[in-house]
Amino acid sequence: MGKVVLVTGVARRLGGRFVRRIQRDPEVERVVAVDAVPPEHHLGGADFVRADIRQPTIARLLAEHSVDTVVHMDVTGTPLGSGSRATVKETNVIGTMQLLGACQKSPTVKRLVVKSSTNVYGSAPRDPAVFTETTPPKSLPSGGFAKDTVEVEGYVRGFARRRPDVAVCVLRFANILGPNADSPLASYFSLPVLPTVFGYDPRLQFVHEDDVIEVLRIGSHEPQRGTLNSGTFNVAGDGVLLLSQCARRLGRPTVPLLLPAVTWFGSAMRTLGMTDFSPEQIRLLTHGRVVATDQMRETLGYEPKYTTAETFADFAHSRGPGLVPPEALAGAVDRIAALPALGGVHPPTQSAN
Numbered sequence: 001m002g003k004v005v006l007v008t009g010v011a012r013r014l015g016g017r018f019v020r021r022i023q024r025d026p027e028v029e030r031v032v033a034v035d036a037v038p039p040e041h042h043l044g045g046a047d048f049v050r051a052d053i054r055q056p057t058i059a060r061l062l063a064e065h066s067v068d069t070v071v072h073m074d075v076t077g078t079p080l081g082s083g084s085r086a087t088v089k090e091t092n093v094i095g096t097m098q099l100l101g102a103c104q105k106s107p108t109v110k111r112l113v114v115k116s117s118t119n120v121y122g123s124a125p126r127d128p129a130v131f132t133e134t135t136p137p138k139s140l141p142s143g144g145f146a147k148d149t150v151e152v153e154g155y156v157r158g159f160a161r162r163r164p165d166v167a168v169c170v171l172r173f174a175n176i177l178g179p180n181a182d183s184p185l186a187s188y189f190s191l192p193v194l195p196t197v198f199g200y201d202p203r204l205q206f207v208h209e210d211d212v213i214e215v216l217r218i219g220s221h222e223p224q225r226g227t228l229n230s231g232t233f234n235v236a237g238d239g240v241l242l243l244s245q246c247a248r249r250l251g252r253p254t255v256p257l258l259l260p261a262v263t264w265f266g267s268a269m270r271t272l273g274m275t276d277f278s279p280e281q282i283r284l285l286t287h288g289r290v291v292a293t294d295q296m297r298e299t300l301g302y303e304p305k306y307t308t309a310e311t312f313a314d315f316a317h318s319r320g321p322g323l324v325p326p327e328a329l330a331g332a333v334d335r336i337a338a339l340p341a342l343g344g345v346h347p348p349t350q351s352a353n
Contacts, residue, residue, distance in 0.1 A: 004030045004108075005220060006067040008053055008099065009074030009115075010043060011035040013180045014209060018073065020044045021213050022220065032065050034058070036091075037080060053095035059102035062109060069111045070103055071220050072096065075152055077117075077145030077184055092148040093155075100159040103166070113169045113219040114156050118205075118234060118291050119146035120172060123283040131291045133172070133232045144280040145184075153232075167230040169219040174236035174291060177311050178209030179318035184281050190319055194247050198256040201244050202288025205236040208306035208314065215302055233300050234291040237308040243285060250316050259286070 005022055009015040010033040019033050023044050031046040033039075038050060047065075051057050053074060061067070074095060079088050096114075103109045121127070122137040141147045153170060160168045175185050188194070215235050247254045262282055296302055306314070 003028050003069050003222075004032065004065055004067050005069045005071060006032040006034060006062065006065065007046075007071045007073060008034050008095075009072075009076065010046075010048070011037050011039040011080055012073070012076065013041065013182060014176070014212065015039075015073045016041040016043060017209070018071070018213050018216050019046045022071075022217060025217065025221075027221065030065070032061065032067060034061065035074070053099050054090060056098065056102075058099055059105060062102050062106045066108045067106070068108050069113070069220055070099070070109060071113045071115075071216060072099060073115045073216070075115055075117075075149065077119075077148075078182060088145075089148055092145070093151050096152045096155055100155055104159060104163055109163075109166060111167045111169070111220065111222065112156070112159070113171065113216060114152070115216065116153055116170050116172045117145070117149045118172050118174050118236070118289060119280065120149045120153060121289060121291070122146060123202075123280070123287040123289050125287055127287060127289070129290065131234070131289070133234055133292075133295055141280055144278045146280045167222075169230050170232040171215055171219055172232065172234050172291070173212060173215075174205040174207045174234070174289075174308075176209060176212055177206045177315040179314060180209060181315060184278065185284075186315070188281065188285075189246065189250060189252075189315070192252065194250075194252050194254045195262055196243060196247075196254045196256050197262050197282070197286045198258050200286050201242050202285060203240040203242060203290050204246065204284075204288055204308075205240055205290055206308045206311040206315075207236050207304065208311040211235070211237065211302075211304045211306055211311075214305075215296070215300070218300060218302055228299055228301065231295070231299065233296045234293050235296055235302075235304075236291055236293050237304045237306050237311050238293075239308045240290055241308055241312055243288075246312060249312060250319065251321050 005028055007019050010019050016039055019031055022028055023031050033043050033046040033048045034051050036052040049061060051061060075092050103112060121131045122139055122141045124138045126138050128135060141150060156170060176183060177186060219229050
């Protein structure tokens with residue numbers, strides 16, 4: 001008999017993609033897809049159940065379908081449809097508590113996979129150059145999605161202590177980008193002009209949607225040797241990009257603002273509903289964040305198909321040219337550099353960005 005996998009958060013595109021992908025695995029017999037709202041995309045042959053994980057009914061679903069693997073993808077930073085930030089927080093925190101309580105009582109559940117985020121490390125001026133899975137944050141996030149992920153992981157650790165027989169895999173994803181990315185950072189990069197914090201050029205990491213799906217699939221499998229796909233793993237593409245490089249590759253001009261002005265601008269964007277320019281995102285765009293992925297490669301055994309730069313290139317291509325196309329900007333920079341009056345003595349070369 002194959003595994004019975006229950007997946008939460010399937011109304012989102014990423015959740016829908018994972019449901020369709022996991023059904024193709026020969027080890028999987030049935031997939032139960034759960035969300036509070038019906039998805040607009042198809043879920044293949046999965047059994048969709050409309051249920052709110054904040055309600056006790058989730059325990060009945062685990063029992064009715066004899067679920068042995070739970071993939072919790074309903075931890076997110078963006079509301080679905082007309083939802084609010086309060087609804088998102090309730091789903092992230094209360095929903096996770098309810099789901100873990102149901103898993104704890106279920107005798108059939110043997111594996112739990114949780115989609116988390118590198119937001120748990122926060123962003124602060126005294127952060128280490130690179131975070132590992134065991135590096136504590138210099139300052140815990142004070143609110144927003146980052147605080148939600150810290151609370152969620154705390155509940156997951158408590159569950160792992162109470163049910164040591166259940167293999168638990170926590171996947172801390174860097175900023176997820178791709179053609180179908182739906183996140184506050186993707187909305188920020190879609191603005192025609194990018195506000196930045198004056199005097200800062202943070203380092204950023206990205207992970208492609210395709211890599212996210214594959215890592216979740218690996219995490220949901222039973223370990224082939226011991227518990228190699230159990231534990232906590234940072235997941236990100238190779239390399240980093242500076243925010244200034246991202247702006248140039250998008251062809252979008254930047255407007256450096258003093259930090260108080262950026263904070264005011266973020267509040268205005270949230271009020272207008274244009275993008276969730278939250279305080280945690282402002283900190284990320286000020287101090288940046290980079291994580292080590294050694295455990296992902298050496299223990300989990302996964303090599304990302306996309307680097308950070310390739311991930312961003314795919315995202316940029318899906319968004320179309322900006323106000324200042326990169327090719328035109330590169331050509332202008334090369335022509336200016338070649339002017340004798342400015343000391344240019346070399347022939348024009350192709351700009352890196």
